[in-house]
Amino acid sequence: MNNFNLNSAKRKKNERIFKYLCQLFTWMSLLILLVLIYHVSIQGLHYLNLDFLNNYPSRFPDKAGIKSALWGSTWLISLVFILSVPIGVASAIYLEEYEKKGRLARLIEINIANLAGVPSIVYGILGLTIFVRFFALDRSLIAGALTMSLLVLPVIIIAAREALRAVPQSIRHGAYALGATQWQTIYHHVLPASLPGILTGVILAMSRAIGETAPLIMIGALTYVAFIPESVMDPFSTLPIQIFNWASRPQAAFEEVAAAGIIVLLLVLLTMNATAVLIRNYAQRKYRW
């Protein structure tokens, strides 16, 4: 009658199989990462030297370099930073501090969540139509930066809102109690306290912008640029676009040049993310509520 066996070997066996299965799949992601890094290093390391950083793109793999792409990415990321951070943080402040409840806030919130999920290529189509053609900015840095800013805005807004939300209500109440206006409270107390969190989000958004390729291809960023951009109206190339160009060529040598480009791109990203981690750690030490 009692077919419920408390300590059956089968239960123990199931448990062990399941655990090992989970463990196996979990460590697979580490394996994938190691294989990827190993593969890229083997392919690209011997092309990576100062000449590679100092040369312009070339038909000859030995002379090909990443200078214009590196400068293009630097220009682009600086412009995106200037354009997107103030607007993103301002939006977050409005949504989190002023318009917390209500229909409008809800609508904007849903809208931002959806914008964050729009495929990046759709932003490319938007940028192509609005900035490149309608505003006649052509294939310029500023057209690319505006497109990329729209793409990273939702990321910044969402991260900044989270950072603002993490500031305890008592800080605000304290400021109000001393007679501060709402803006004074935000500017002198809430914003400084949430700054590390906002910065972390901003850096993550910028690393997204550095790695994005599709929208820039849409707006027509060039793959062959043999000069450093000097103004925001200049045509440009970026690291991922240059990598894409090399990777899509049939010659095996360019495959290796692409790998060298990838190493540069990954090092840039690593530096940015390490900065984000340092800021996060610093903030955890400085602010304890």
Added chain:
Amino acid sequence: MFFRFSHSLSMKIKERVIKSILALSAFISIVTTLAIIGVLGRESFTFFLTVPVTDFLFGTHWEPLLEPKSFGILPLMAGTLLIVIGSGMIALPVGLLTAIYLSEYASNRTREIIKPILEILAGIPTVVYGYFALTFITPVIRIVLPQTQIFNGLSASIVVGIMILPMVASLCDDAIRSVPVTLRQGGYALGATPYELTKSVTVPAAFSGIIASFVLAISRAFGETMAVTLAAGATPNLTLNPLESIQTMTAYIVQVSLGDTPAGGIEYQTIFAVGGLLFIITLIMNIAANWIMNHYREVYE
């Protein structure tokens, strides 16, 4: 007494002005959405004046750049679905099992190793994954299955699966960890093993969060561009054979923009029709995922 209890007029005006500026910034996101809809809608409308919607949605040939032109999206849709299904078959189970391991079995030390690795994987640019698929995964597949073409859906699916895996794992992890600890303790008190607990308590309780994460990940796979452009090829091919060269909707859009298609022509309009369809699909999935997640939050708070 010089102490005033109300703020001066100029201060009130300043507050108003600042609030308006902030509100204006927040409206940019609304404007962006409207602009996307407007741009895609306007050009698609012109496109559908020439090509009937039914020909577009149910046509089995996609040859907009060569005469005779035909505008049936099904080959591109098949290519996209191949990638979505293939990557989903990899990322969804592996992501869920990773999340279960992280929340149920892993020590804090293991979590501290695995979590950053997932973040790094999530942060690697898609063009790098495309390169990895083309120069590593495809050659490996071709050793096992020599009939595989250089550009193929399988390699792209695997790499897109790797790309969306961190998202599934971290969202599922969040969902599982937000299951109330009382449910978990109740299960263990009844003598369940971790596997039994996962199977009959935590996963069912976190089910809507898990489903939402699946939907979000699939929507990401729909919109993925660079990896599939590099690895899957540029052949609109109505097939579900993962070893053949295919083309996804996103890869087609890239192909057109890399060429010298003049603005205004029907070829140029196709990117808006294809982009519009892509936008609608991902929008529906995102709305669904958000709805599922909010629904779920209400149950447990």
